[in-house]
Amino acid sequence: MGPISNDGSQKRFFSIAPPAALIFFVLIFVAGAIVTLGHKENLSILQLQPKEMISTEAIRPPTSESRVEPTEEPNICDVKNMNQNRCRPSGSEALPRGIVQDKSNFEMESLGGNPERKKDGRPSKSLLAIPVGIKQKAVVDKLVSKFPAAKFTVMLFHYDGVVDRWGDLKWFDRAIHVAARDQTKWWFAKRFLHPDLVAEYEYIFLWDEDIEVDSFDPLKYLRIVRREGLEISQPALDHRSQIHHRLTARARKGDVHRRFYKTNGRGRCYGNSTGPPCTGWVEMMVPVFSRAAWRCAWHMIQNDLIYAWGLDFKLGYCAQGDRRRNVGVVDSQYVLHRGIPTLGDGGKAPARSTSTSTSATVDRYAVRRRSYDELQVFNRRWREAVEEDGSWTDPYPKPTTNS
Template identity: 75%
Template sequence: MQFPAANFTLMLFHYDGVVEGWSDLPWSRRAVHVAAADQTKWWFGKRFLHPDLVAEYDYIFLWDEDIEVDNFDPLRYLDIVRKEGLEISQPALDRRSKIHHQLTARARRGGAVHRRFYKTAGGGRCYGNSTGPPCTGWVEMMVPVFSRAAWRCAWRMIQNDLVFAWGLDFKLGYCAQGDRTMNVGIVDSEYVLHRGIPTLGDAGDGKPAAAAAGRSAVRQRSSTEMQIFNRRWNEAVAEDECWTDPYPEPPTATTKD
C-alpha cells in the first residue's frame, strides 16, 4: 500500500454501493468506508470531511478512483510540498495519462515542482506574466491535495447542491493562504497516471448507448452547475462592500471606430 497506516487514514467514498468488493485488499480493513448511491466525491467531501473533523490532519488528499500510484510516494511528496510552501497542490500527470490541461502534465525538463504553463500560440495563451488559472495558481480536480488551512477555505466554497464542483477549481487560488502563483503547484518528481475511466453517469449495465447518454447528462449538469456557481460568486462579491478582490480580472481591451 502506497499510503502507510502509520501516517495516513484512508476513507473510501462508494458511489456505486459496492463496498464488499474491496474486501480482498488487505488495506481495505483499516479504511473508513462511506456509501451513498450516485453521489460524487465533492458531495461526500462536503458532508464527511468537515474541517473540524479532519483538523488533526496536516493534509487532505481528495482523489478520484482511476489513479495509478506505482511511481508515487506520498511521504516524499509531502516533504516537497512543505519545502516548496505549497498550500494546494497535485502530483503531476504521467504523459501517458488522460490530460485535460497541459499545466498538470509532468514537466519534460525535470525538477521537483512547476507552478505555471506557457502557451504562446493558439487560443488560451499563457505567458510568463500570466497571473491566474489555468496558466498558474491552479490544479485540476481529480487529484488535489490541500493543507489544513486551504481545505477549511475550500470546504466553505463547496456548495451543498452542486455535486460536480465545476467552477470551484478556478477559485481555489483564493484559498492559497497568500500568493496563488507561489502557493499552488504541480509536483513533478512524484507523479501519477490518470487512466481517464468515465464512471459518472454509467449505469454499469454494459450498454454503451446508455452509458454515453448518461455521461452526456453528467456533462450537461456539470456545465449548468458551473454557471450557477459563478453566478453565486459574483452575487456574493457584489453584496460584500468590504471585500477587495486580490485577483481582479484584467480590463477588457476595446477599440473605437
C-alpha cells in the same frame, strides 16, 4: 441650671453642620465621577480593541512577500472578550467551557485499554479520501497500498453501494467506508469531510479512483510540498494521461512548477498571465490540500452543486497567501490519470447489449449536461456574492486591457 432653649441649640448646630456636610458631599461626588470615568474608559477600550483587530485581519490581502503558515483559521475568541458566550461553539452555551470538544477525526479506537494513553503520542497523519466503485478495485488496491498506514488514514466513498466485496484486501479493515449510490466525490466531501472532522490531519488528498501511482511516493511528495510551502498542490500528470490543461503536465526538470507559458504556438498562456489555468491552479482529479486550505475550500463547495465545476478556478483564494507561490504541481512525483468514465452508469458492470450501452450513453450525456449547468450556476453565485459583500476586496482583480 435651666434648660437650654431650642433657639440656642439650633444656632449652634447650623453654625457647625453646613461646612462639614458640604465637604462630605463634595468628596462623594468627586469619587463617584472618577469611578464613572474610569469605568467608561475601560469599557470603550474593551469594546473597540477587538473590532479594530478583526477588521485589520479581514481586509489584509495576501502578499508575495510573506507566506501564511498552514494553521487553522483564526479564532476571534483568542482576544479577551467580556461576553464569553460569544466565544463558545454554537449549541455549547449550556456546558462548562473545558468540557467542549469541537473537533474530531476518523481514527479508530480499541474497545479496551487506557483512553488517554495515545493523546500526546499520536503521530501526525494525513487523509486519503477516494470515491470508488467495485469495477476499479484492482487500481484502487494499488493506489491505497502506496500510502503507509502509519502516516495516512484512508476513507473510501462507495458510489456504487458495494462494500463487502472489498473485504479481501489487506487494508480493508483500517479504512473508513461510506456508501451512497450514484453520488460524486464532491457530494461526499461536503458531507463527510467537514473541516472540524479533518482538523487533525496535516494534508487532505481528495483523489479520483482511476489513478496509477507507479511513479509516485506519498512521503517524498509531502516532503517537497512542505519545503516549497504549497498549500494546494497536485502530482504532475504523466503525458499519457487524460490532460485537460497544459499546466498540470509533467515538466522534465525540477521538483515543482507553478505556471505554464505558451510554447510552439500551443496554449493560451503568456508571460503576463497571472491567473488560472496558467498559474496558481490545479486540476480536480488529484488535489492535495493543507488543513487550512481545505477549511477554506470546504466552505466554497456548494451543497447542491455535486460536480464542483468552476471551483478549480477559485481555489487560489484559499491558498493562504499568494496563489502564484502557494499553489503548484509536483513534477518529480507524478501519476497517470486513466480517465475512465465511472459516473452515469452507477458503477454497474460493463454494458453487453446495445440497449444497455445506449442507456449508459444517455446517462453520461446527462452528467455532462448537468456539469455545464453547474458551472454557470456557480459563476453566477460568485458574481452575486461579490456584489452583495461590500466589505470584501478581491486580492486578484482582473487586469485591465488596453483597447
